[in-house]
Amino acid sequence: MFASKNGLKGDPRLEAISEAIRVVPHFPKPGIMFQDITTLLLDHKVFKYIVDIFVDRYKNMTISVVAGIEARGFMFGPSIALAIGAKFVPLRKPGKLPGKVIYQAYELEYGEDCLEMHIGAVQEGEKALVIDDVVATGGTLSAAIKLLERMGAEVVECACVVGLPELKGQSRLNGKPLYILVEPREIENCC
Numbered sequence: 195m196f197a198s199k200n201g202l203k204g205d206p207r208l209e210a211i212s213e214a215i216r217v218v219p220h221f222p223k224p225g226i227m228f229q230d231i232t233t234l235l236l237d238h239k240v241f242k243y244i245v246d247i248f249v250d251r252y253k254n255m256t257i258s259v260v261a262g263i264e265a266r267g268f269m270f271g272p273s274i275a276l277a278i279g280a281k282f283v284p285l286r287k288p289g290k291l292p293g294k295v296i297y298q299a300y301e302l303e304y305g306e307d308c309l310e311m312h313i314g315a316v317q318e319g320e321k322a323l324v325i326d327d328v329v330a331t332g333g334t335l336s337a338a339i340k341l342l343e344r345m346g347a348e349v350v351e352c353a354c355v356v357g358l359p360e361l362k363g364q365s366r367l368n369g370k371p372l373y374i375l376v377e378p379r380e381i382e383n384c385c
């Protein structure tokens with residue numbers, strides 16, 4: 195049930211995290227089992243488990259950039275950035291950032307989209323961590339990696355709360371490590 199390679203086997207926090215995520219069938223399109231992390235944000239203990247796990251992992255890696263992906267990467271990224279002493283860089287959907295941007299298009303499980311980053315937010319040679327809530331196809335993370343690398347940053351790892359294993363997101367990350375806390379829960383009597 196839980197992502198086996200995260201070094202947290204048997205950690206009871208993973209079960210609490212998994213149980214706090216609501217699975218919504220057929221949202222936003224038929225056939226999609228939507229992993230809704232807003233329900234885990236309602237439980238501050240579970241929310242803190244997630245931040246604590248990521249902070250413990252990244253605090254001694256000299257990471258100076260935490261890049262959060264709109265919208266749900268914004269819910270975890272800033273807390274992690276503050277705790278590890280890094281800046282937070284928002285990667286936003288098109289037309290939302292007011293300064294000069296670079297952009298990168300990508301394909302999703304249920305459509306296509308584009309991410310933008312402010313030019314000047316990241317300096318050449320900085321070490322970056324990319325944060326999001328869910329990895330499905332890996333298209334969004336791969337666009338985030340490309341944006342950071344185009345600015346000369348080194349992406350150390352991508353970290354997500356949930357990974358959908360059947361969509362093989364890791365394979366689109368060009369060898370970059372992907373750290374996942376939990377896999378989606380099976381929901382009984384569905385559909």
Ligand SMILES: O=P(O)(O)OC[C@H]1O[C@H](OP(=O)(O)OP(=O)(O)O)[C@H](O)[C@@H]1O
Pocket residue numbers: 263264265266267301302303307326327328329330331332333334335363
């Ligand atoms: O691995 P992928 O196939 O790229 O999918 C993962 C992305 O999809 C979701 O965001 P979504 O695009 O739905 O945008 P939203 O958070 O703005 O609703 C999720 O928060 C990830 O960012």
Ligand SMILES: Nc1ncnc2[nH]cnc12
Pocket residue numbers: 226227228229230303304328329330331358
């Ligand atoms: N099944 C899913 N649940 C939540 N976010 C997603 N992004 C892409 N696929 C998703």
